[in-house]
Amino acid sequence: MSILDNKIPEGPLAEKWNKHKAAIKVVSPANKRKLEIIVVGTGLGGASAAASLAELGYKVKAFCYQDSPRRAHSIAAQGGINAAKNYQNDNDSVYRLFYDTIKGGDYRAREANVYRLAEVSPNIIDQCVAQGVPFGREYGGLLDNRSFGGVLVSRTFYARGQTGQQLLIGAYQALNRQISKGAVEMYNRHEMLDLVKIDGKARGIIARDLVSGEIKRFGAHAVVVATGGYGNVFFLSTNAMGSNGSVAWQCYKRGAFMSNPCFVQIHPTCIPVHGDQQSKLTLMSESLRNDGRVWVPKKKEDAVKLQKGELHPNDIADEDRDFYLERRYPSYGNLVPRDVASRAAKERCDAGFGVNSEGKAVFLDFKYAIDRLGKSVIEARYGNLFQMYEKITDVDPYKAPMMIYPAIHYSMGGTWVDYNLMTSVPGLYSIGEANFSDHGANRLGASALMQGLADGYFVLPYTIGDYLADEIMTPMADTNAPEFAAVEKEVTDRIEKLYNIKGSKPVDYFHKKLGQVMWDYVGMARNAEGLKKAIEMIKEIRAEFWKDVRIPGELDNLNPELEKAGRVADFFDIGELMARDALDRNESCGGHFREESATEEGEAKRNDEEFTYVSCWEYKGEGAEPDMHKEDLVFENVKLTQRSYK
């Protein structure tokens, strides 16, 4: 056993959560009123947790860097949310959702956590409907479902192509209700800049008021981090511009272990990069793969003509099209999991069959679905996505195939948590994308929304009581305590250090450089040599950044460049740890592909003998090499097999 206790309950898989809930402590209503909880981030995880905890009677303070909780990037999730409702009578079940998620994650997630996720998933749909989430419905008035990658049943609930938006609005409404009652104090345009521990326990945060620049102290009995993923380490990603890994990194530096940081998801269906003026990539929902067929030309000369703009894709005959996903993976076809679809696209493009001017795009074609179902059906299903595609690219996807290419999308890795979602720092919790726990090495489509809401509505509100029950005699945190003053000083020192560099180059210059290194060496295909090189290159760019970055504006005013600088400074460190983790894991699994570990056909080859563990990185101080602990993954219910979608 490692030094980490994951607190997975004993007993049969299907009984663990119920037994655990019965065994953990509960705080009385009178005592809940005396306990304060800080929730950082207001996406699906944070908003649902803040609302649910306040409903229970805890005093909650919630924080977001945006001007409203509703802006959190969960809002951009398009396709849907999974739940084991079996409304379609297609033999879905909690076990099947659990199994699909474990398998989809390439056997690098904990069985018990994933089973619990599947178990509470039906409650999420009930909750959302009660809040007034307008899910898609059948003519009979009951809820409709669609299918998603990596599964053989239809269990995905959706609200057009805006499911994340509608679920977040549901959670935001619940949060607003608690704000109006005074049960949640909401701090918009506030960014957490550090964690404060007293006697080893999380007791508060330091945050910057982004409008006034004031550095403020906030105390609590527990801190919940729901700050999403670190995909923006790549500069170009589908994450929001402000999405960052800084809170996770602050927690890491204060003793919370970081797990599997090399597991990031590369989403196969994004609008390809154009030129060098781009600052953001746009996702096209995975749900499109239900009806779109992915292809590139069979003949290289056709690809070359497409790249030069001398040939229109519609002029390529069906027999000259290579539907490579259907060819390679006949049983799942276009609906293989994201990592598999992304690598297959890269393979074709690297072989010279890419279809845009940069040779880095494949087609996603709706002609066949429109012929079969009619334009109106496709419009009803994907109308808003088609409109968005046309606005961005100036191409009408009803008439010509979409061009897509993989892009960084989601972080499966994140802060280590136990079964209670508590990190290795007592009183510090991590939920949603910010933690590592449920998706292993690859997340299935429509499962991020499920996890965020499962954690916030139905897991954390129970498990946090087990810790807080022992804190009822602890008075409110004194923000005048020396621990707060010391951390605040570290925060202001760092801000002043950054601000006073007064170099010559804007933050974006360094961020783009870092992103390029990450994409080239810690992206879709990795090898030992490249990873070692990346670590050295990151060190160089970081050193240059700390010497030559220029932050304009004032410290006591709204200063987006200052905000960005702090986040990018942390991205260097996160990027380096990702490369280290990727170097350690000399196997291919899920989104992590090591070129040294592939089959002859080029498929990923997992190595269960050596790598059936969660890496847990422990911070050892500035400039020091971190320690790595291993949490062994124990599979008692599923048999580990090489994933096959053929």
Place this chain on the structure above:
Amino acid sequence: MADKILKKLKIKVWRQKNAKSKGKFETYTIENISTGSSFLEMMDILNFQLIEAGIDPIAFDHDCREGICGTCSLYINGRPHGPDTEVTTCQLHMRKFKDGETIVIEPWRARAFPVIKDLVVDRTAFEKILQAGGFVSVNTGGVPDANTIPIPKEDAEESMDAAACIGCGACVAACKNASAMLFVSAKVSHLAKLPQGKVEAASRAKNMVAKMDELGFGGCTNTQACEAECPKSISITNIARLNREYLCAKVSE
């Protein structure tokens, strides 16, 4: 469709140091912008240039850059979210502009949305309106199975049409009265069209309208500018529905 290069553009933009200071227009020149770039990518490039030149970059709100979070604003050439239809500023692309053009950029102008800095405004008033009743009063847990109450597809679709509101504030910026009626009506309709939200429909309408009035938004005079400029095509029929719910609430008082 192939991207072209806009060789030179003039950007006339509102600069204001903070809420207390007086603002003014400044004009900057920017060169070689691809028509395939988004408007905000153009702003990124301009800001990069300003920082290198030692000028404070232009502050503007933005986040998802996918047209859904509602953070971005900007009044571009006299129109909220600029010269394209059904898009937010982040999805506006430079192919909508001509080489040599002067582009004028202002913040949302409304008493209820004070300027924080440059193009960034404070939309806390929207938060307060929603907190006054824009929710269904249910706690987590203890709710019935999701398929217990069938909802006619048309009702769910109409609810979704209204729920598509992203809370950006373009309706307020477009309105000569700076009215928030479209925003309020979208929330009232979203919930009133569903059985779960119907229960509190009347009190919701009453409380949200009262809060809107209190916060300094103007009245609605049916100019329909809000609908015309809404990036999500929220219909003014929602305002009729809001008026109906509001009347019901007042009559039953």
